[in-house]
Amino acid sequence: MRCPECGFDDSKVIDSRPTENKIRRRRECLKCKCRFTTYEIIEDIPLMVIKKDGSIEPFDRRKLIDRLLRATIKRPVKLETVENMVDDIANELKNALQREVSSDKIGEMVLHKLKAVDHVAYIRFASVYREFTDIDSFMKIITELSEEEK
Numbered sequence: 001m002r003c004p005e006c007g008f009d010d011s012k013v014i015d016s017r018p019t020e021n022k023i024r025r026r027r028e029c030l031k032c033k034c035r036f037t038t039y040e041i042i043e044d045i046p047l048m049v050i051k052k053d054g055s056i057e058p059f060d061r062r063k064l065i066d067r068l069l070r071a072t073i074k075r076p077v078k079l080e081t082v083e084n085m086v087d088d089i090a091n092e093l094k095n096a097l098q099r100e101v102s103s104d105k106i107g108e109m110v111l112h113k114l115k116a117v118d119h120v121a122y123i124r125f126a127s128v129y130r131e132f133t134d135i136d137s138f139m140k141i142i143t144e145l146s147e148e149e150k
Helices: 061-071 079-095 103-117 119-129 135-149
Strands: 011-019 022-029 035-041 048-050 056-058 100-102
Touching: 011 035, 048 103, 061 079, 061 103, 061 119, 079 103, 100 103, 103 119, 119 135
Parallel strands: 048 100
Antiparallel strands: 011 022, 022 035, 048 056
């Protein structure tokens, strides 16, 4: 960081404090000992979702919660559980450090989490996500769940 007094290019951080979406740093020039304050803005890179049709849109946490609530309607799944699942998925995606993720990957993550929470909700979500077109698709997934429970 360049000193505002002498223009020297190196300084040391004396104090660092987080504020809302910024980090306040007190610095000291290593040449002239001048103290000054800098603010660093935390860059929030939006996560983009690549849809099945090739279009791209921003990741929408509320949209995912809505889809999960549809799958869990009239099931013993609390809203808090749904929100925690979405938080976990969003954190996993952000920690992967990718700017773009396919909707297929998000769908598989949701299915993995739903399977552990409620099998009926899992089947409901899978039927829409995997676009079931006949009874055989339902029977196959129900059979898989039954075999896993054994």
